[in-house]
Amino acid sequence: DPFAGDPPRHPGLRISSRKPFNAETPAELLTERFLTPNELFFTRNHLPVPAVDPGSYRLRVEGPEGRVLSLSLSELRSRFPKHEVTATLQCAGNRRSEMSRVRPVKGLAWDIGAIGTARWGGARLRDVLLHAGFGEERDGEWHVCFEGLDADPGGAPYGASIPYGRAVSAGADVLLAYEMNGEELPRDHGFPVRVVVPGVVGARSVKWLGRVAVSAAESPSHWQQNDYKGFSPCVDWDSVDYSSAPAIQELPVQSAITHPRPGAAVPPGELTVKGYAWSGGGRDVVRVDVSLDGGRTWSVASLAGERAAPGRAWAWRLWELRAPVPAGAQLEIVCKAVDRSYNVQPDTVGPIWNLRGVLSNAWHRVPVTVTR
Template identity: 50%
Template structure:
């Protein structure tokens, strides 16, 4: 959600209401909104309004009184106005974001009178580190030499060296964000000569074909990238249910959603019985089990780290995590059936059906010791929350590796390969790694850096929302959120502070026992704390911190864990809310 104040905050809230309205229509449900509890939605905070609407839709009630049809009619009118205004605000904000400004006020890639014109033949001479790496975007020319050296996807970037990056960005539309535009304009050295610009070929539409299998999504999701699609729910909705509804589960797509193919192949070292099977064959051949586990993107909460110091990557909030029931067959059973033994291999590689502009599929691997251990509950999953997998979540079959980051849990699974080495893919060898500031991208080998597998202990506040306001007649604040630790470690406790960490209060925990070393599900927490009297008419800084069963605790601040890619951000979470003067 955009962190804005005043009029812009109201625009954002109205836009969110409009999104919820579309979500409820999309789900073909009706919501009864009445009584004093719902009236406060209309007269108080819009942020509470959409949360209340979603909760009522799930729980089927919102009070003990019968519906007031007149109020319901007025509510529909108010919602219609809010929806119309919200849609207008959404597109206005979207236009302002897409037209990111460079230092002199020009939009990214547009001509700038303060810079020289450069001929394309001169740009084409700059293709590697020895000559410098230049490329164009729209009418702009950029020297990206130093940027390429530090980027984990440098091999992909070099495909556009000496030429135009436009076609690649049509495919990897994740780059069309204000954050990326600002970084790009900092590298600007000139304008593409007008004669060369006039001869630039138009897009061939290949990216549109690649994205032809995109499914319908819940409008309430906050989108960070449309192509590939990446989005998270409003954090306020995340902790209403221990099991995250599929429509509110964050979506992390590295590449376009592929056409559905119901076939998984098992091959590689030590495979004595090659396997090629469908989901229905899995169900009849192996034991079907259900595992409740949280899944968290390695970039969750990256936006906070970027606020501290600029990082590269999608600007995730704190809701790139969810907790679901996954049903499937054990990977260990499938590998045993194929004849694979732990002593023969070191890694198991998963290949997805999604592929990039060059046809390279998404791929990741996990250690064989994890894959072959039945107690680690690694699944080939075909159901999520009791229903067949949705397209965005890997239909018809995906890998679930409890306790691991989401990037290792490959969707749209096509191939499983037993191997003595890790996957050679960019996402395994170069991405999802933490390097120190001293790392020299030009000389050090990123492939030698340890890949991220497990997530450290984490907690975050979902209510109250950052930037929201409490009611003047409230003497206490209810704080709700989630906590989780990777590797099967459970949560011992969560503490909450409302006085900037001077004092802490233990929160009540909601969790399900799953056994030692197998605590895959998240823990929800809540606590009610008195509002300090000296905070009236000012702000309240709320913090949380968690400790897991290995007695790991969250670091106090971001500085200790900052890294260039903004990964594994688990410093104590903080939100600030406004406390009005009491009546």
């Protein structure tokens, strides 16, 4: 069993597959805290968790003109300043189960919990690339490719890439992280070193990082080339051409209701609706609208937490709305967020349906009964 060496997991996680291990944070726990506790943070593994010995671990960074940098964990910690970033990671497939209710899709049946927020600590990728001999600018199109130490039975590692400009940008805050919420990275989240690309789909934040290379082409990995792309609802498995669509990087604006849960019965009086909202690319969420009647009338939710520096809003906003609800009412609670660029969420999921069930960000709708 290639998964026999996987680490133990918290029993509170909602499991969507055991081998490889995939599990999400239960919705009601998502907004209990601004920072998601490590043991409850969603886990998205495509392969067995590699056993990495921190003493012999080396990160291979391929510099210009064939020069290779090999960094031990202690060198990564001591040679580069530690930088900390609070960032939300979201899987491209978060909320896929709503999409598969329209028509079946291929992928894990995530509810709203394939998202979480942590305080990540590590070296800036920028500092490591500059140390390896790369410059701030590079003419032409370049990509920084990452390889994990996890590999499929044929030996192909998990891999992904991001554009060079994002990788070297000081403002993009891309990390080679060795800490998560003040602790060393847990094994499921990439011990000893992972990439964290704030504002970008989780798939590019490569865990168990083994190799960094700069290339004129995007990562040749299956997960960069033939997965994690969006398509029209008219595209099916016979007609799909993965080379025709760009790899997902920055994610669209997203929000969801964590409390109450669909189908719940709530007492009459004052109801507190809670949820999260986030947008990709560092665009801050400027407003969350909530409706209790399926979108006919709206109220503005209050956003908790601090506003981030412009263009660097990497973390979600938790929000809350208190409203009186009459005995016996049938509510359809809806939320929708607006980001700094005035991007909004689509009202229904049908028109954004796609065969892989990614980018599912329609208004979140939660039917609830008020008891008598």
